[in-house]
Amino acid sequence: MDRLFDVVAIFSLVLIVWVLSSVRRAHIRVEYSVSWLLAGAVLLILARWRTLDDWMAAALGISDSFIALAMIAGAAFLVVLYRLSLRISGLKDSSITLAQQVAILEFRLDALSEKKKL
């Protein structure tokens, strides 16, 4: 069981280092890295602080503290993914509006150019 907690701790560390490295290389914007860093940090704390896991497992009515940790981790990543979906939806809407407006402006510019030629 301890090994599983160690694997989760290593996974959290890799995630944190990976996200920080992506931020440094400007592959990911700082505001989007926060959710991932937070999720990684929470996972790392839970993987190392067994008393907290035991307390959470008792609170959730689960006998196995690792399952409690897995549930919390799953929930945290679902929240992060949902936030990203919200963000992507907003960006898609903006992108569509922008594309439509660019096309309409180009159309109007072409019309003006043709009018000038005549």
Next chain:
Amino acid sequence: MTLAVNQAGNQSAKRLLVLIPAFNEEGAVAGVVAEVRSAVPGAPVLVVDDCSGDATRSQARGAGAMVLALPHHLGLGGCVQAGYRLAYELGYDYVIRVDGDGQHDPRDISTVLAALEKGDCEMVIGSRFMDDNGAHTSFVRAAGIMFFRAVLRPILGRPVRDPTSGYVGVNRTALELFSATFPLEYPEIEALVVLQRKRFRFVEVPCRFRPRRSGRSTITAVKSLYYIIHVLLGVFVNVLKFEGRRK
């Protein structure tokens, strides 16, 4: 017909705009534009090119249409809405949408326009099922249409024969609404619910449909299930926003 001539055209010509959304329709779009111009001489024709990778744009221009060229692919709803937005900004009173694949017979534009001009509805749907008018529909599509007829019946409070028809005319009131709010993927069915939400009315008129001249439908057999789930979700999301039914 050049853009400048279209825009400087007389007022009566400006009232109706024929909108043709097109994506990779180089094989059909020129013929459709020519047919539309022959069916409604003097009415401007706007092809909205959804960032085609082929010669759709030049073919449409060559046939005498104005072209609204989207900078990237938006899908059918975004493409149609771009046309509605431009038409609204340019002050058109009626916009009739004809598909760029040649399935809609432009000779029926006058029927759709006449129904719009009566003024007792905001949207007119060209239906392939009202008369025996040559409906070319696959089994899967026909089953989908029957399913959505049943879904929409209680929502709209009245039957709709051809809820997936893209042969649609709108007046300026609906144009204003659709310029602001329009379903982005597979828009036909959801647009009916959007209209109903605003207590707008629609009528169906018989129109002739033909097999597509080139290209493939955006709704393939594989995508059918996704289509049904997507549209159902869109319909029910719109129902949740319901603002009442027109008596």
